[in-house]
Amino acid sequence: MISFLLKGILRDRSRSLLPVIVVSLGVFLTIVMSAWIKGIFSEVIDMNAKFTTGHVKVMTRVYAENSNQMPLDLALLGVNELKQNLEKDYTDMEWVCRINFGGLLDVPDKNGETRAQGPAAGKAIDFFNNPKEVERMNIVKSIVDGTIPKKPGEAIISHEFAEKFGLGLGQKVTLFGSTMNGSMLFKTFTVCGTIRFGVTMLDRGAILIDISDAQLALDMENGSTEMLGFFNDGEYDKLKATEVVDAFNTKYSKQNDEFSPQMFRLEQQAGLEEYLAMAENMGGIMITFFIIAMSIVLWNTGLLGGLRRYTEYGIRLALGEEKKHIYMTMIYEAILIGIIGSIIGTVLGLGMSYYLQEVGVDFSDITKNINMMIPPIYRAAIYPDLFYIGFIPGLVAMTLGNALVR
Amino acid sequence: MDIIKITDLVKKFPVGNGHFTALNQISLTFGEGEFAGFVGPSGSGKTTLLNIIGSLDTPTEGNAIVLDKSISELSHKQSAKLRNQHIGFIFQTYNLLPVYTVYENVEFALLLQNLSGSVRKKAVLEALEWVGLTDKIKSKPAQLSGGESQRVAIARAMVKKPKIVLADEPTANLDSKNSHNILQTMLKLNEELKTTFIFATHDEKVMKYLKRKISLADGKVVGDEMI
Numbered sequence A: 001m002i003s004f005l006l007k008g009i010l011r012d013r014s015r016s017l018l019p020v021i022v023v024s025l026g027v028f029l030t031i032v033m034s035a036w037i038k039g040i041f042s043e044v045i046d047m048n049a050k051f052t053t054g055h056v057k058v059m060t061r062v063y064a065e066n067s068n069q070m071p072l073d074l075a076l077l078g079v080n081e082l083k084q085n086l087e088k089d090y091t092d093m094e095w096v097c098r099i100n101f102g103g104l105l106d107v108p109d110k111n112g113e114t115r116a117q118g119p120a121a122g123k124a125i126d127f128f129n130n131p132k133e134v135e136r137m138n139i140v141k142s143i144v145d146g147t148i149p150k151k152p153g154e155a156i157i158s159h160e161f162a163e164k165f166g167l168g169l170g171q172k173v174t175l176f177g178s179t180m181n182g183s184m185l186f187k188t189f190t191v192c193g194t195i196r197f198g199v200t201m202l203d204r205g206a207i208l209i210d211i212s213d214a215q216l217a218l219d220m221e222n223g224s225t226e227m228l229g230f231f232n233d234g235e236y237d238k239l240k241a242t243e244v245v246d247a248f249n250t251k252y253s254k255q256n257d258e259f260s261p262q263m264f265r266l267e268q269q270a271g272l273e274e275y276l277a278m279a280e281n282m283g284g285i286m287i288t289f290f291i292i293a294m295s296i297v298l299w300n301t302g303l304l305g306g307l308r309r310y311t312e313y314g315i316r317l318a319l320g321e322e323k324k325h326i327y328m329t330m331i332y333e334a335i336l337i338g339i340i341g342s343i344i345g346t347v348l349g350l351g352m353s354y355y356l357q358e359v360g361v362d363f364s365d366i367t368k369n370i371n372m373m374i375p376p377i378y379r380a381a382i383y384p385d386l387f388y389i390g391f392i393p394g395l396v397a398m399t400l401g402n403a404l405v406r
Numbered sequence B: 001m002d003i004i005k006i007t008d009l010v011k012k013f014p015v016g017n018g019h020f021t022a023l024n025q026i027s028l029t030f031g032e033g034e035f036a037g038f039v040g041p042s043g044s045g046k047t048t049l050l051n052i053i054g055s056l057d058t059p060t061e062g063n064a065i066v067l068d069k070s071i072s073e074l075s076h077k078q079s080a081k082l083r084n085q086h087i088g089f090i091f092q093t094y095n096l097l098p099v100y101t102v103y104e105n106v107e108f109a110l111l112l113q114n115l116s117g118s119v120r121k122k123a124v125l126e127a128l129e130w131v132g133l134t135d136k137i138k139s140k141p142a143q144l145s146g147g148e149s150q151r152v153a154i155a156r157a158m159v160k161k162p163k164i165v166l167a168d169e170p171t172a173n174l175d176s177k178n179s180h181n182i183l184q185t186m187l188k189l190n191e192e193l194k195t196t197f198i199f200a201t202h203d204e205k206v207m208k209y210l211k212r213k214i215s216l217a218d219g220k221v222v223g224d225e226m227i
């Protein structure tokens, strides 16, 4: 009987073509959108991890509460010892110090008078001794002119800033601000490179210096605002991260000491937790939406097909087929069409997702004015679920659409 | 022995607020191997009566007993089984399934019975031989002439060797040559296999072949003659 039905479906294009197209299309969209969402979210996460949150991050308890103000006076101290301890405790992780600071960048003219000024968002990383950090932040590729800092007193500034104020390589900029203990910061750097990350938030008035320079200038010897931990394989693993965080906090973090260090997982920072929950919800909402939309379309085509096949039911009834059996075979037919459509949609969807994964789409123009950390190029990500996820809307819609008709 | 026994059969169809009596107090019996026909003007109730005998419809009053089964008491499942095993239908419009080949159309009637592939194949080829269509087994209905289509329908009705074949205006769409051809085929099958044929018709050509002619008018039997 099944082979009989299959023959019918394959031969009667008018009966099967439209439903197959509808199912394929729905499945195709489900898969591409899923891959797309997954790709975007994992890219956003990856980017946040590399630039701001790490896979895990250590701050003082009180700094964590006020981290958006970048309060240097609440920074971690004794970071060298802390780092040694962490390296001993977690051998499969890399630990790095970074300092975030704010201030005012001043561009002097020939006579040392202020020619231009602008707010600066500073980041100090280990340029001198840790090539991995440089690579992690994609700095070499993002440099427009010049090189990374190689010796004390050198700084990279945002290309945007440099262009706006006519700053060239080798020229001086002065950083104004306050140090960790509240005294006046006044430090001049030589521009060794200009940079454009392609991420608005990072490019706006950025200045990048070596961490040793920053510690010196900001009176932060053996201190940093944060210490980031990365898994050596580069992949974020929530379970592992949770273990690390729990173990660390039990050992080092003290409720009654607001300057004791506290560790956070990636999602616990920067509102990422909600962001990720949203990603999961979006997937579910999307699939539900496609099921409903496809069911309605299929319901309608089913109605038309049902009228056309009225004689067929009559014949089959006369030939001694039970009503219930005819109904069942209609459902089988729907399932067969659903499977065929789902297979086609899955294959095409995976193909498209693969293309989007390899090539991606550049959205940087659109996202220029968004403050969040957003990658300039969006890519889809193919993940194992995609191989079956399309069958859910494909089959449910086809069966539902048909069951509604009768 | 009677294979069909109809007593005081009444069939009413609801129309508007009341109902329309399509069959009124019909009593008839049929034995094995009959070649009979209902004749009468349009609307006299021929199709309605055939449908009840074929368990596609049920009596409103009275009894129709077909092969020892009372039509009004059969469940859906039982009536389907009765049709599937013992009753063949032939319609005016052939009613072949358009997407399937001649062979598959005939085979369809057997698919509902649990027969092995080889038994089915043998039966299908035999039935197509009866109607002289073995050279068209791979054709689709659209590629057949009206006469050929009706012969496929006869093969489909006969392939399960039913006790009864009900033919509703089987010649209405055929020219006289083809009409005679299929009537001869059916007569031959009737004689060889002892199948009871019951027609509904107002075609003179069919009447010439009938061995028993039952006249209907306004839902009543007004004549019943052996020829």
Ligand SMILES: Nc1ncnc2c1ncn2[C@@H]1O[C@H](COP(=O)(O)OP(=O)(O)OP(=O)(O)O)[C@@H](O)[C@H]1O
Residues within 6 Å of the ligand: B013, B014, B015, B020, B022, B040, B041, B042, B043, B044, B045, B046, B047, B048, B049, B200
């Ligand atoms: N489902 C139905 N609902 C209402 N009336 C019906 C129904 N089926 C048949 N009738 C009526 O019953 C009467 C007999 O119909 P039937 O089809 O049996 O006639 P017939 O003798 O086969 O006519 P024809 O020679 O035109 O085929 C007709 O008046 C028809 O309108």
Ligand SMILES: [Mg+2]
Residues within 6 Å of the ligand: B046, B047, B048, B168, B200
């Ligand atoms: Mg009729």
